Amino acid sequence: MTDDMMSLRALLEKSSDAELLREMVGFAAHRLMELEVETLTGAAHGARDPARINQRNGYRDRIWETRAGAVELHIPKLRKGSYFPGFLEPRRMAEKALVAVIQEAYVQGISTRSVDDLVQALGMTGISKSQVSRLCSEIDDKVRTFLTRPLEGDWPYVWLDATYVKVRQAGRIVPVAVIVAVGVNGDGRREVLALDIGPSEAETFWTEFLRSLARRGLRGVKLVISDAHEGLKAAITKVLHATWQRCRVHLMRNLLAHAGRQGRGVVAAFIATAFAQEDTEAARTQWRQVADQLRPKVAKLAAMMDAVETDVLAYMSFPAAHRPKLHSTNPIERLNGEIKRRTEVVGIFPNEASIVRLVGAILLEQNDEWAVQRARYMTLETIAPLSDDPIVKLPAVAA
Secondary structure, three states, X not given: OHHHHHHHHHHHHHOOHHHHXXXXXXXXXXXXXXXXXXXXXXXXOOOOOOOOOOOEEEEEEEEEEEOOEEEEEEEEEEOOOOOOOHHHOOOOHHHHHHHHHHHHHHHOOOOOHHHHHHHHHOOOOOOOHHHHHHHHHHHXXXXXXXXXXXXXXXXXXXXXXXXXXEEEEOOEEEEEEEEEEEEEOOOOOEEEEEEEEEOOOOHHHHHHHHHHHHHOOOOOOOEEEEOXXXXXXXXXXXXXXXXXXXXXXXXXXXXXXXXXXXOHHHHHHHHHHHHOOOOHHHHHHHHHHHHHHHOOOOHHHHHHHHHHHHHHOHHHHOOOOOHHHHOOOHHHHHHHHHHHHHHHXXXXXXXXXXXXHHHHHHHXXXXXXXXXXXXXXXXXXXXXXXXOOOOOOOOOOOO
16 A cells, blocks of 8 residues: 555656646556456465465556546456456447437437436536537448348348337337348358348338348248238248248237137147147148137137148248247347347437447347357258258268
C-alpha cells in the first residue's frame, strides 16, 4: 500500500493539469488489474507463496480509449488460462445494435416512453445524428456482409420461422414479419442462412425469398420445416423442389383445439402413437387408424388429420437419427426467443433498416457461436447419404 501511495504522489507531482485525469485513469486501471490477477494466481506479484495456483507470463499492450483520452495499458498474461480485465469486457455486437436502434429512435423523435426512459438510464444524453450514423454504418456493413455471403455445398435441411415486430411506416405503426432461415449443411453443421422482412402470408414474398437464397448458392435441399404459412408450400415446390414438413408442435395445438378441454390429454396420447412408429408406412397407417377412431366423436379433428397427414409425417422418410430435430421448428425456438427479448426492448422500430440491424446482429452472434461448437448438429455419417455430391456419397467397401 505504501508503494501505491508513493506512486500516486509522484503522479500528482509530475503530471500537468491536461494529463492528470488520463494518468489517474491509467493508474486506477493498473491497480484493478493487479488485484484481479492476484485473485486468479493466489499470490501477490513476485511473492513466494504456497497458496499460489498460477504464474504470470508477461504482459500484452493495449490502448484503451476513454473520455479522458487514450490510456496505454499493460495487461498481465497467465501461464494457465487467460485474463481479460472486467472493465474492458467488449460489448457484443447485438448490444451495440440495440443501442444504435434506441439512439436512432430517440434522435428522430419517434421513440416510446420506455425508450426515452432507457436512454436516460444508459446516460445517452447529447446524442447527435452523426454519432448514430457512424455507429449504424459500422454495424450495417458487418450484418450486410453476413446476410449476403455465398452459400456453398449442400443444405439438406432448412428451417423457416417468423416473428412479428412493430415498425413505423408513413406515420402509422404496423406489424411486420421477421423471417429467419436456418440450415444444416453437408458437414452436419448449423448456420443462419438469411433474414428478411415482409408479409408472411404472401406466396410472392416466399417465392422471392427462396429465390434470393438460391441465387446465393442454396442447393441440395431435401426438407424445409416451417409453420403453415399461406403460399410457402407452393414456393418451396417451385423454387427448391423440396419436401415440406409442417411444424408438428403448432399443428398439435390446432388439432387439440377441436378436442375439448377434457379430451385433449387422451387425444394427444392417441396421436402421439403415430409419431412413435419406426417408418413412414407404419406412421401413416397408425395416423389413419387414430383419425378413424376419433371421427365419430370429433369429426372436425378427424377431417383435419386427413388433410395434414402428408405434411406432418414428411420427416418420417428421413434418417431416424435426424427426426427429433426435423418434426418442428423447435430447433430455432431459442433463437427466436432471443430475438423477441431484444426487440421488445425497442417496442416500436423507427424503420425496417433498424430491424435488420438489430436482428441481423443477433443472428451473426448466434452463427459465430454455432461455428465454434466442437460437436456437429448432425453427425457426418448420418447426413452424408443425403448429399447430392458424388464425392460425399462414397460407395460401400466390398467385404
